[in-house]
Amino acid sequence: MFEVPDPFHPAVVHFPIVLIFLGTLISILTIFTRRGALPQFTAVILILAAGSAQFAVITGGDQADELIQRMPDARPLIRDHAEWGERMRMAAVIAAIVALVALAFYRVRGFRRILALITAIAGVAACFCAVQAAQRGGAMVYHHGVGVQITPSGPSPSPGPAEGTPASSAEATPGG
Helix, strand or coil: CCCCCCCCHHHHCHHHHHHHHHHHHHHHHHHHCCCCCHHHHHHHHHHHHHHHHHHHHHHHHHHHHHHHHHCHHHHHHHHHHHHHHHHHHHHHHHHHHHHHHHHHCCCCHHHHHHHHHHHHHHHHHHHHHHHHHHHHHHHHHHCCCCCCCCCCCCCCCCCCCCCCCCCCHHHHCCCC
C-alpha cells in the first residue's frame, strides 16, 4: 500500500526547500505587522525547515557515497551540491535559532522589529543556499545524468522490423 522511495534523498529534499521559503515569507510579514501568531508560525516553520534540512543532508550523504562509487567522474558535482546543502542546513538552523530568540523577545517593543528583520535576513540567506543547492542538484541529474538509473520496469514493447528487412506495404502507407 505504501512504498518507501529508493533512493530516499530526492523524495525528501523538497520539504526543507518549501519550508525555508515559507518561513522566510512569514518572517518578512512579521516585520510589518503584529497580527495573528506570525512569530510563533515563523519559529515553528523554521524549526521544521532546519530539521528537514538535516534529514535531507543525512539522506544525501548516504546516497553520495554510492553515486561516487558508480560514477567517479561526478565526484566534483556531488561534492559541490553537498557543500551547498550543508550550508543551507546551517543557515536554516541559524534562522530557526534567531526566530526562537525573536519569539522570546516578541513583547519587548524595541527588539521586536529588529529581531524580526534579523530572522528575515537569516531566512533569505537560507533561501539563497537552498536555491544554489537545488540548481546544482538539478544540473547534476538533468544535465549530467548523475543518479539516473535506466531500468525497464516491465516487459519491453515488441521490437519493430529488424534493420535491413523491408517493411510490409501495409505498414509503409500511412492511413491506408
